[in-house]
Amino acid sequence: MTGFWRDFLTGLTDLLFPPSVRCAVCGRETAHPTLAFCPTCLSRLPFLTPPLCSRCGRLLRLATRREICPECERERLFFSRARAVCLYDGPARAYLQEVKIRRSLVLARALAGLLARYAREESGLFRAYAVIVPVPLHRERETERGFNQAAVMATAVGEALRRPVLDGILIRTRPTEAQRRLDRRERRENVQGAFRVTMPAALAGRRILLLDDILTTGYTASECARAMLRAGAVEIGVLTLTNGSLEENWSTGGENR
Ligand SMILES: [Zn+2]
Ligand SMILES: [Zn+2]
Numbered sequence: 001m002t003g004f005w006r007d008f009l010t011g012l013t014d015l016l017f018p019p020s021v022r023c024a025v026c027g028r029e030t031a032h033p034t035l036a037f038c039p040t041c042l043s044r045l046p047f048l049t050p051p052l053c054s055r056c057g058r059l060l061r062l063a064t065r066r067e068i069c070p071e072c073e074r075e076r077l078f079f080s081r082a083r084a085v086c087l088y089d090g091p092a093r094a095y096l097q098e099v100k101i102r103r104s105l106v107l108a109r110a111l112a113g114l115l116a117r118y119a120r121e122e123s124g125l126f127r128a129y130a131v132i133v134p135v136p137l138h139r140e141r142e143t144e145r146g147f148n149q150a151a152v153m154a155t156a157v158g159e160a161l162r163r164p165v166l167d168g169i170l171i172r173t174r175p176t177e178a179q180r181r182l183d184r185r186e187r188r189e190n191v192q193g194a195f196r197v198t199m200p201a202a203l204a205g206r207r208i209l210l211l212d213d214i215l216t217t218g219y220t221a222s223e224c225a226r227a228m229l230r231a232g233a234v235e236i237g238v239l240t241l242t243n244g245s246l247e248e249n250w251s252t253g254g255e256n257r
Contacts, residue, residue, distance in 0.1 A: 021036055024104075046092055086242045112149075194223060203233040209238070215243040
């Protein structure tokens with residue numbers, strides 16, 4: 001059979017009998033053709049619901065009447081606003097750790113699909129952004145892991161929003177330590193000056209949507225934003241799969257305040 005007929009027949013079969021998608025977590029069949037999570041694994045994810053900080057997208061305490069969270073009142077960051085889909089907690093945290101430890105591209109793509117679905121549903125929030133840029137890994141780290149999960153997410157969101165993804169326009173010039181092991185001051189210093197734009201002309205005069213898997217202190221995203229603003233970008237928004245507050249992690253330990 002020629003390639004053409006084989007492709008044609010496969011296409012026809014897929015149309016009549018859609019290939020079953022298996023849950024990236026438990027392996028059960030999913031009911032949804034484009035979402036790689038079964039209803040049970042999907043329902044376990046801690047999706048963010050209002051009230052959220054209008055600036056960084058983190059959960060606000062229910063009692064507060066403010067629109068801005070304490071983190072945003074204290075810190076001046078270089079991106080204009082950030083949004084996330086889930087809290088960095090429970091299964092969302094476990095799935096992201098799984099991506100890193102097992103180097104699971106299947107799970108990374110499944111999570112990217114979730115982010116893409118959110119971007120499509122909330123497309124009004126992202127219409128102004130002309131270009132999508134993933135937070136880069138250092139070259140050595142990316143070789144070690146085999147892929148950059150932020151770039152996997154950027155690709156999925158780029159398709160959902162029909163925007164070009166410029167992977168490689170922003171680079172990490174030195175290997176940085178994992179932020180999770182550091183305190184607030186160390187986190188800031190760890191990423192300071194760690195990013196560089198390779199082709200400023202591609203960003204000049206444009207609004208950029210920066211993609212990553214997690215936002216905690218926001219310092220990494222802020223440093224990326226700073227590098228892109230210096231290169232001539234007019235505004236940086238951030239979209240991450242998860243967000244979390246450093247203070248909450250610390251207060252549960254009862255130290256480091
Ligand atoms: Zn499942
Ligand atoms: Zn905030």
